[in-house]
Amino acid sequence: QVQLEESGGGLVQAGGSLRLSCLVSGRIVSAYDITWFRRAPGKEREFVAHMDRIYGVTTYADSVKDRFTISRDSAKNTMNLHMASLKPEDTAVYYCAARNSGDYRSLSSYFVWGQGTQVTVSS
Numbered sequence: 001q002v003q004l005e006e007s008g009g010g011l012v013q014a015g016g017s018l019r020l021s022c023l024v025s026g027r028i029v030s031a032y033d034i035t036w037f038r039r040a041p042g043k044e045r046e047f048v049a050h051m052d053r054i055y056g057v058t059t060y061a062d063s064v065k066d067r068f069t070i071s072r073d074s075a076k077n078t079m080n081l082h083m084a085s086l087k088p089e090d091t092a093v094y095y096c097a098a099r100n101s102g103d104y105r106s107l108s109s110y111f112v113w114g115q116g117t118q119v120t121v122s123s
Contacts, residue, residue, distance in 0.1 A: 002026040002112055004034075004096050009117030012086055020081040020117060022096030029072055033099050034079035035110070036070060038092035038119075045095070047105045049081060059104070064090070086121045093118050 008020040022034055036048040049070040050059045058070050069082045079096060093116040102109030 002032070002098060004098060004112055004114035006094060006096055006114040006117040009094060009119045011120045011122065014086060014088055014121055014123050016086050016121070017082070017084045018086065018119060020083065020094055020096075020119070021076075022079040022081075022114060024077050024079070024098070029074060029077045029079055033104060034072075035097055035099070035104055036079075036081045036094060037097060037107070038090075038094045039116075040089070040092040043092075045107060048094070050104045051079065083119070086119075088121045088123045091119060091121050 003025040005023045006020060008018060010018060012018055030053050033053045035050040037045050038048050039045040047061050048064055049068055051070050051072060060068060067085045071080050073080060095114055095116045097110035097113045099109045099111060
């Protein structure tokens with residue numbers, strides 16, 4: 001049974017950086033598409049970044065493009081999200097999720113989620 005656990009969240013000033021990790025247990029990280037989502041206060045969960053498990057193609061939400069980088073560490077069995085030039089509007093709970101198929105931007109495509117990690121960006 002696959003499980004996901006996020007870590008690395010915290011409080012950072014605007015313009016700063018954070019690195020989130022999603023530890024995959026029960027299967028190797030490349031067995032699934034692992035995607036990052038976030039939920040800001042008062043908003044719905046939204047897509048952040050995705051990496052195709054076969055070709056390694058990455059896709060980002062427009063709001064984080066050129067600031068966030070998703071990467072896979074097979075040695076540690078993690079999918080990471082490096083966040084730079086953080087803005088107050090990046091404040092949210094960040095989640096990783098795993099899927100086998102379906103639209104990678106659709107929440108319903110994912111069969112397992114981590115518990116989330118809080119990122120707070122102060123102005």
